[in-house]
Every structure is written in structure tokens, then in C-alpha cells.
Amino acid sequence: RLRQRVQLTAPLGAGWSALGYVEGNVTLRAGRGGGDTGLTGVRTLLGVRHDLAHNIVGTLAYVRQQDVRSGAPDRVGHAPYIGLNFSF
Numbered sequence: 001r002l003r004q005r006v007q008l009t010a011p012l013g014a015g016w017s018a019l020g021y022v023e024g025n026v027t028l029r030a031g032r033g034g035g036d037t038g039l040t041g042v043r044t045l046l047g048v049r050h051d052l053a054h055n056i057v058g059t060l061a062y063v064r065q066q067d068v069r070s071g072a073p074d075r076v077g078h079a080p081y082i083g084l085n086f087s088f
Contacts, residue, residue, distance in 0.1 A: 002026040015051035019061070020044070042066045047081060059083035 007021035025041035047061020061081040068074050 001028060009049075012048070017049050018047075019049055019059070020046045036068070036070050040068050042068065045081065049083075055087045057083075057085045057087075059085070 003023060003025050005021050005023040007019065009017050009019045011017050021044070023043045024039060025043075027035075027037050027040045030037050043066070044064045045061050047059055049057055049059040052058050059081065061083075063079045063081045065077045065079070066074055067076075
């Protein structure tokens with residue numbers, strides 16, 4: 001499986017940044033007979049992040065996950081994303 005992501009982060013000022021990415025999942029070999037290959041998933045994220053301290057970043061975003069299926073309707077899921085990242 002290959003996973004490629006294109007991401008953009010743009011500073012907004014005062015420690016805030018806008019971010020977004022799109023990620024494609026490509027399956028090279030199905031895990032079971034008759035399974036899908038090729039582009040099998042697309043994930044997108046849009047949100048903002050804020051520097052809370054010198055080593056802590058908080059993120060609020062929206063995530064959309066699309067499972068691409070051949071011979072059936074795609075499945076689409078939506079979720080809020082709340083992240084807290086620490087760096088050491």
C-alpha cells in the first residue's frame with residue numbers, strides 16, 4: 001500500500017496557523033481474493049493549530065474519510081479532530 005499526502009500550513013499570526021491536507025491511499029495488492037486495488041481511500045483535513053507553549057501545539061480540525069470501492073457506493077465518514085502535540 002502506498003500513502004501520499006500533500007499538506008499546506010499557512011501562518012495566521014499570534015501563534016495561529018491554518019492547515020489542510022489531502023491524502024490518497026493506493027493499494028498495490030489486495031489482501032484477499034477479489035479485494036480492491038488502485039486508489040482505495042482519500043482523507044482530507046481542514047483546520048487550525050495554535051502554539052500553546054514552546055513545545056505544545058493544539059489542533060482543531062474537520063476530517064473527511066472516503067473509502068473508494070469498485071462495484072459499490074463509496075463510504076464517506078466525517079469526524080472532528082482534536083489534537084495535542086508535544087515535542088521533546
